[in-house]
Amino acid sequence: MRQALWVATTDTATITMNPAASTERVQLDQTSWVDVARGWLQGSDELFEALLTGVKWQTSRLFRYDHWVEERRLGSFWTRGNPLPHPALAPIHKALQRDYGVQFNSFGLIQYRDGSDGQAFHSDTDMRWLDDTIVAILTLGQRRPWLLRPRRNRYDHGPGRGATHDLAPGSGDLIVMGGRCQADWQHSVAYQPGRALGTRISLQWRHARRTGRPFQGGSYRDPRNYSRG
Numbered sequence: 077m078r079q080a081l082w083v084a085t086t087d088t089a090t091i092t093m094n095p096a097a098s099t100e101r102v103q104l105d106q107t108s109w110v111d112v113a114r115g116w117l118q119g120s121d122e123l124f125e126a127l128l129t130g131v132k133w134q135t136s137r138l139f140r141y142d143h144w145v146e147e148r149r150l151g152s153f154w155t156r157g158n159p160l161p162h163p164a165l166a167p168i169h170k171a172l173q174r175d176y177g178v179q180f181n182s183f184g185l186i187q188y189r190d191g192s193d194g195q196a197f198h199s200d201t202d203m204r205w206l207d208d209t210i211v212a213i214l215t216l217g218q219r220r221p222w223l224l225r226p227r228r229n230r231y232d233h234g235p236g237r238g239a240t241h242d243l244a245p246g247s248g249d250l251i252v253m254g255g256r257c258q259a260d261w262q263h264s265v266a267y268q269p270g271r272a273l274g275t276r277i278s279l280q281w282r283h284a285r286r287t288g289r290p291f292q293g294g295s296y297r298d299p300r301n302y303s304r305g
Contacts, residue, residue: 120248207288
């Protein structure tokens, strides 16, 4: 089981949700949508600095084909019953539960140190139940390309890799994917090696309603092997 590792802080200062922020819903298809709220969090730079220095970030590895590779990002994880990495996250957590009518028992934290860090196109298939999901992502720090593509475009190897949307969240922006987005769409934080980029931190809350049939394929972290048949 993943353990929550950080140094707690008690300074909440001016980190608050912005009552003037508006949310735009982008209807991706008949059953998938994404909400985008620019400037959803005030004091995001302060929270960014607190998490950057206070969280005990860890590396992780993925098994690819026949060997282990280190993920090009850092991470941490919180679960209910443990101290929060920052007290300002308590009202944020509660607001997301209230606004989307779900309960989140955990959230993840990811740090992209520079342009060499990123994440390839994927869906959160490890949630298994993908017919009705909520995935909320709060961005802190550097603005980065944040791409969406329909799953049917996964074999597109052109420059955009089949992406149809770039939401490019900035510090304090909130993205929430819903419906069948994890079943029928993929998302990515594009790699930008060689560019002088600052650090980005994202926090992710995930919920899946146990409706429909569970996903039967492998998750993003499962080994990828060439067939020998």
